[in-house]
Amino acid sequence: MLVTILATVGFVLLNTDSSHASVASDFINRLKAPIEKVSRQNHLYPSVMMAQAIVESDFGQSTLSTDANNYFGIKGTYDGHSVTMETGEYSSKGKHYMTAAQFKQYPSAEASIRDNAYLLRHGTLTDPDYYAETWTTNAVTSSDAAMALATTYATDMDYGNKLNAVIVKYDLNRLYGDTGAATTGTAGNINQQIEQSLKKELGTSTATKVADEKRAEQTRSKITRMPETIIPRSVFEPKNARPTAPDEYTLQLNLPLEKIIKKGQSVQK
Template sequence: MKKGILSKGLLAITAIAAMGAIAIHQAGSAKEAKSATLTPAAFITKMTPDVKSVANSYKLYPSVMMAQAALESSWGNSTLSTTANNYFGIKGSYNGQSVTMQTAEYDSNGQLYYTDAVFKKYPSIKASMTDNAQLLRNGPGFSATYYSGTWRENTATYEDAANALTGTYATAPTYGASLITLIQSYNLDALDTVTYDTAKYYSAAGSETATLGANYSKYMLYNHVKGTNSNEVKTDWKTVNGAPGQKVWMDMRGVKTASNTTWYRIRFSSAKSAKKYWVYSKALSLPTTTYTSGKTNVKINHAVNYQLHNHAYNSDYLSKKIGMSADLKASTYVTDNIATVNNNGAQTTWYRIAIDGKTKAWIAAKGIQTTYAKVKYTNTSKKAKLSSVYSKYVL
């Protein structure tokens, strides 16, 4: 399934980088070559962020993607790449956008002829890389695994992936070899080193809930926090019949180290054995929690036995049990924070108490008895002025 050959550029793809550029089937006319402005080094610098992002996302080799883009677009100097961000010569339209250009084709007798063809016009480099990656991952219509020889999980080296494109992506018998020469000449295999994100994880009780937000479908479900594992697998919302307002149960929170973004591990059933997925926090409508700081004394209601948690239950931190109120030895404790959690109209109040010098725990309001200081009131009609530090206090 090769896509077309741009005007008068049908030159041997084996004429490789010794001249600092490649003569390829998209190099275009002599006039076009004279207007070339990108050097191989500049092209690699320009393309690296999107090539690495897309190739790694689709579990392909960035080195092979970069080499293909260079080969197919003459280091980004072809008319198709400069006017349409089309670095792979893919025909058709992209979201209704296209350009028409003259191409060189072979007839059934092997004779070269020229004709006009419609090519996809992309809004960005990344869109072009993504479209090509989806082709390699999903295959043409007749076979989803047609390009499976390029997938990282099916190959040991980038050479294997490059050679798998010969006879499939391109009919030229030297296509894979040309890509390999490019990769080796420009050390493109350095792009294949994958650095995964790190995250810190916080386990939870597993019974806390949220709902899918109005814009949940903008995000995906994953088997790991996105970008932290080589075995990352995406799941489409259709698989779980996702819908706005759908209830989910959460049992773990993950915070990515570099971006400080929060992810939740969710399931679509209260059963803790149900399949779990990781999702970005913005896909969820989480309960709202209001915190009020200030010290006061609370008396433990020892007539009942309530769980102690490391966070207010159902807050966006998620929480887990760290003890029971029956284990508390004293009758009175100091609380320094009160949390009011509103989960779809169901409101609960939690008190944070200091158990000892190191440990603090949250207990539900029903597990304590609040004690208040006695105040003696005296009527007065005196006038007074607000002091200069009045704003430190509240009414």
């Protein structure tokens, strides 16, 4: 009897997981083409746009997406059409509450995708560059672009982490060859133009070196970027002074200046 019950529970769980996987894959495959097309046209990361659609619409299962083709939770009216629904918001202190709001109603999923891209590219009435940190020309990686949305797009401060978790879980960086770095797609073309220009003016060897250094700098994520090498503050202290803690540092100095400091300390003795 126990074996039968366990087998039944296992079968139900397996079916549930399979059903969810099917819903996720069907949703991603359905929106893949329009998201890749629109994101490319607007210099946005398709992985971030797809992650937004997943989080905002619950894989197209939310009432807002089924009734209004609104996959990004954008408020307002679209060509005079809208729906009013309850939505969860967060206060400035991080407290969650429910409220009614007017959301745009679109004629199709692609119209929703295009409107989301338009919002990110044109910002607000008072600040057209409000979402500029999400553009592939400004965000070094898709992860950076997702984190930029946490302070602009949603009241949920964990929004960026949620988007990045979805990107990783469903391997969304594979969309349109998106590797998560801005050196693909349009940004890659920009780098090529810079390199070609340098080659023409400075010569091949010098241009290649400069372009490689620039590319290496651009491919480092602003989130994970580490500070430059620094030297211990103990360099400035005489030998009989209080030992400096390991984590006390000062700015990096060049070798000649370091020798002058040490020489000055020996003269004082």
